[in-house]
Amino acid sequence: MLRGTDVVINTGTTPAIPDRPGIAESRSWTSETILQLERLPHRLLILGGGYVGCEFASMYALFGSQVIMLQGRSQLLPREDPDVAAEVAEILADQGVEVRLDARATAVRRNGDGEVVMILEDGSQVAGDELLVATGRAPVTTDLGLASAGVEITERGFIRVDDHLHTTADNVWAAGDVAGTPQFTHASWNDFRILKANLDHGDATTRGRIVPYTVFITPELARVGMTETQARAEGRRVAVGKIEVSAIPRAKTLHDTTGTWKAVMDADTNLILGAALLGHNAGEVISTLQMAILGGLRYQQVRDAVLTHPTMGEGFNLLFDALDDQ
Numbered sequence: 001m002l003r004g005t006d007v008v009i010n011t012g013t014t015p016a017i018p019d020r021p022g023i024a025e026s027r028s029w030t031s032e033t034i035l036q037l038e039r040l041p042h043r044l045l046i047l048g049g050g051y052v053g054c055e056f057a058s059m060y061a062l063f064g065s066q067v068i069m070l071q072g073r074s075q076l077l078p079r080e081d082p083d084v085a086a087e088v089a090e091i092l093a094d095q096g097v098e099v100r101l102d103a104r105a106t107a108v109r110r111n112g113d114g115e116v117v118m119i120l121e122d123g124s125q126v127a128g129d130e131l132l133v134a135t136g137r138a139p140v141t142t143d144l145g146l147a148s149a150g151v152e153i154t155e156r157g158f159i160r161v162d163d164h165l166h167t168t169a170d171n172v173w174a175a176g177d178v179a180g181t182p183q184f185t186h187a188s189w190n191d192f193r194i195l196k197a198n199l200d201h202g203d204a205t206t207r208g209r210i211v212p213y214t215v216f217i218t219p220e221l222a223r224v225g226m227t228e229t230q231a232r233a234e235g236r237r238v239a240v241g242k243i244e245v246s247a248i249p250r251a252k253t254l255h256d257t258t259g260t261w262k263a264v265m266d267a268d269t270n271l272i273l274g275a276a277l278l279g280h281n282a283g284e285v286i287s288t289l290q291m292a293i294l295g296g297l298r299y300q301q302v303r304d305a306v307l308t309h310p311t312m313g314e315g316f317n318l319l320f321d322a323l324d325d326q
């Protein structure tokens with residue numbers, strides 16, 4: 001038994017496997033186990049069109065597999081704006097991925113010859129050589145004795161923490177995925193900065209923190225701040241800027257012109273609320289915009305800034321010059 005004055009729970013998440021007949025016996029893969037695959041499957045089925053599903057679909061299609069991805073909902077990446085998600089679907093399709101929306105699997109079976117078959121709600125079937133189940137991740141909280149320690153969990157099963165990452169039990173803290181933090185390594189690392197301060201009697205908080213992320217499809221989709229959907233749901237007057245990546249000189253020189261950049265502004269304050277950059281090196285370039293948001297810059301200041309030519313970042317001059325006030 002180990003004892004301490006403070007305890008930090010940081011047990012992460014694990015792949016959530018849906019309860020469907022045959023799935024447990026189907027020798028399917030998760031995002032963790034598929035890394036052990038020794039041969040490229042000729043036909044890869046992917047169940048789930050979220051971030052993990054899209055990343056593996058893009059990767060395996062570019063490796064040369066025939067990929068069929070089933071998404072139970074009407075758009076891929078449901079947390080993204082519909083226009084952004086539609087563009088991702090189009091890019092995946094161009095890479096050879098067969099994207100099936102509103103396609104819900106009800107059962108799975110592995111045939112004697114090794115073929116794996118998914119049976120869909122409408123009675124149709126889809127067959128492949130391997131199946132990747134990418135239907136989300138569940139917090140790891142079992143067998144920790146949380147209830148007896150007075151550590152509450154939320155309705156979704158994550159450890160309940162306040163904005164100091166303190167749980168409902170004295171001197172017990174939680175960090176990372178299991179604490180309901182956005183599921184990214186950099187967010188988990190940031191939790192540790194907060195905890196380090198608070199364990200030293202500080203007052204660090206997760207409140208108002210901006211957590212950007214990148215979906216590593218090809219090309220990358222990088223996101224920061226609010227989507228247009230979120231901004232409108234807050235009742236804001238919104239301005240949207242949108243450009244094709246092909247308009248950015250650097251993309252032309254690289255012959256890598258796929259994608260679209262989109263920025264969302266508050267039309268009353270001119271502050272930048274968020275962005276979705278889909279295109280070459282988007283994961284790098286998004287940090288620039290994050291700094292602008294953190295610094296409270298108005299979009300015109302970024303539009304009029306002198307940015308190095310030819311770089312992808314130069315695209316911000318164009319993006320903030322292409323506004324559609326609504």
Ligand SMILES: Cc1cc2nc3c(=O)[nH]c(=O)nc-3n(C[C@H](O)[C@H](O)[C@H](O)COP(=O)(O)OP(=O)(O)OC[C@H]3O[C@@H](n4cnc5c(N)ncnc54)[C@H](O)[C@@H]3O)c2cc1C
Pocket residue numbers: 010011012013031032052140175176177178182183184185186187188216
């Ligand atoms: C396929 C995939 C791709 C991803 N790509 C990215 C990416 O590109 N960028 C990004 O930022 N994030 C990415 N993520 C998310 C990122 O991996 C997680 O958000 C991050 O690892 C969370 O860190 P954590 O410290 O909360 O938990 P984890 O890194 O999951 O660590 C938790 C640890 O606790 C251990 N543990 C669990 N229970 C116990 C126990 N009872 N006793 C002892 N140890 C225990 C586990 O074994 C594990 O090692 C990806 C995730 C997946 C699945």
